[in-house]
Amino acid sequence: xxxxxxxxxxxRRFTEFANAVRKEKTIGICHGDAGVGKTNSARRYANWDTLxxxxxxxxxxxxxxxxxxxxxxxxxxxxxxxxxLCRPKTLMDEVDHWQARVGIxxxxxxxxxxxxxxxxxxxxxxxxxxxxxxxxRLTPVALExxxxxxxxxxxxxxxxxxxxIDQRFRHYPQLYSRLxxxxxxxxxxxxxxLFVLDRHWKRLGRTLDPDDxxxxxxxxxxxxxTRGNFRLLERLFPQVNRVLKINQLEIITDDVIEAAASILxxxx
Ligand SMILES: Nc1ncnc2c1ncn2[C@@H]1O[C@H](COP(=O)(O)OP(=O)(O)OP(=O)(O)O)[C@@H](O)[C@H]1O
Ligand SMILES: [Mg+2]
Numbered sequence: 609x610x611x612x613x614x615x616x617x618x619x620r621r622f623t624e625f626a627n628a629v630r631k632e633k634t635i636g637i638c639h640g641d642a643g644v645g646k647t648n649s650a651r652r653y654a655n656w657d658t659l660x661x662x663x664x665x666x667x668x669x670x671x672x673x674x675x676x677x678x679x680x681x682x683x684x685x686x687x688x689x690x691x692x693l694c695r696p697k698t699l700m701d702e703v704d705h706w707q708a709r710v711g712i713x714x715x716x717x718x719x720x721x722x723x724x725x726x727x728x729x730x731x732x733x734x735x736x737x738x739x740x741x742x743x744x745r746l747t748p749v750a751l752e753x754x755x756x757x758x759x760x761x762x763x764x765x766x767x768x769x770x771x772x773i774d775q776r777f778r779h780y781p782q783l784y785s786r787l788x789x790x791x792x793x794x795x796x797x798x799x800x801x802l803f804v805l806d807r808h809w810k811r812l813g814r815t816l817d818p819d820d821x822x823x824x825x826x827x828x829x830x831x832x833x834t835r836g837n838f839r840l841l842e843r844l845f846p847q848v849n850r851v852l853k854i855n856q857l858e859i860i861t862d863d864v865i866e867a868a869a870s871i872l873x874x875x876x
Contacts, residue, residue, distance in 0.1 A: 613652055614807075616800050618793060622649040625791040626685075626766060630737045633762045634788025635755075637743070639773050643839025646768050646793045650739045654685040663709045674720070680713035685737040696750040700757070707735045707763075736764055743767035748780065755783045795836035804838075805830065808845050812852070814860060822861055829862040833869045840872075847871050 622638065629636035640646050651657055662676045686706040690699055708731070715731035740746070746754070746767070758765055767773070774790050777783055796804060802818055805827060809816035817823050834840040847868035848860060857864060 613648065614800075614804060616645070616796060618645060618796070619649045619652065622646075622791070622793060623653055625789060626650075626653050626737065626739070629766055629789055630685075630764045632788050633736075633764050635758055635765045635767070635783070635786050636789040636791060637774050637777065637787060638766055638768045638791045638793055639771050640793030641771060641795065641837065643837050644793055644795050645838045647741055648838075649793070650741060650766070650768060651687055653683070654687040654737075654739060655679050655683045656687040659683070659710065659713075660687070663706070663713070666709070673716070677713045677717035677720070680710050681717040681734070684710065684714055684735050685739060686710055686735055687739045687741065689741040690743075690745045690750070692745055694745060694747075694750070696747060696753050699746070699750050700753050703738060703757075707738070708732065710735050733761075737766065738763055739766045739768065741768045743769040744773055744776070751777075751780055751783055755780075755786065758786065796838065796841075797836065798831070801831060801834075801836050801841075802827065804841060808841070808848075809860065812845070812849055812860070822859060825862040826860050826865050829865040829869075833865065843872055844868055 625636060625638065638646060638650075659676065659680060686703065688703055688706060711731035711734040714734040718730070718734075740754075754765060757763060767777075774787075777787065802816075806816045816827075818827060830841070830844070834844060844865070845868075848864060850871075851857070851864050851867045852860065855864075
């Protein structure tokens with residue numbers, strides 16, 4: 609899904625946060641505005657774009673197994689998105705399922721390194737981190753089950769949600785008192801916005817020059833409209849392309865950006 613993943617500063621901050629939660633075997637929350645890139649970062653951290661389809665298939669073993677085993681061993685993370693009306697029992701069953709499978713893959717890798725003693729039951733404990741996206745979907749019962757799981761097994765957890773989710777968890781003192789870290793996932797900063805815009809300009813077959821007056825104005829308009837939000841940027845550029853084509857324009861000006869933005873429904 610994401611060949612174009614850009615390793616942003618926010619992604620590196622997320623990685624540090626996740627490593628810390630994992631090392632401390634605690635529970636962390638990651639919150640940030642819609643569309644800033646939380647899900648993408650977390651999936652990337654868990655190598656989920658590669659592991660999820662492999663584990664889902666769970667077919668006859670083949671040539672590329674070793675690669676996936678090594679990856680599972682390196683990430684030792686389960687990424688999970690609960691359904692909208694998810695039942696707590698289903699949630700826990702599915703988490704168990706993914707945890708077991710990632711564990712088995714990691715175990716296979718460890719066996720290639722140390723074939724000697726069979727360590728029964730090792731696979732079950734190899735996963736170190738559970739990341740739950742869209743955590744506002746979790747019911748109080750589900751949160752309680754997760755907390756209980758954390759207490760029993762010390763599985764590190766990250767709950768990802770919208771701003772305010774940390775406040776919501778205040779209503780669950782037992783969970784709240786276990787929270788180790790709260791991480792605010794932010795929008796792109798100016799430097800990175802420029803970097804991302806540079807790529808968008810190239811994709812449209814143009815070169816961005818922030819020192820050029822016209823480009824600087826276009827950049828300012830984009831900054832104002834998107835506020836460094838990844839999703840808004842991704843949605844804006846197809847429209848920019850359209851506006852250029854329809855009007856047979858060559859240059860991306862602030863007027864072009866404004867026209868493109870006016871087509872989009874941009875919630876503010
Ligand atoms: N690091 C990145 N590199 C390239 N594109 C990205 C990156 N992060 C996010 N995007 C783009 O931004 C869009 C939104 O990202 P994402 O779905 O991760 O946001 P989110 O914070 O999880 O939003 P929500 O709160 O709505 O779930 C993605 O579809 C993707 O196109
Ligand atoms: Mg998301």
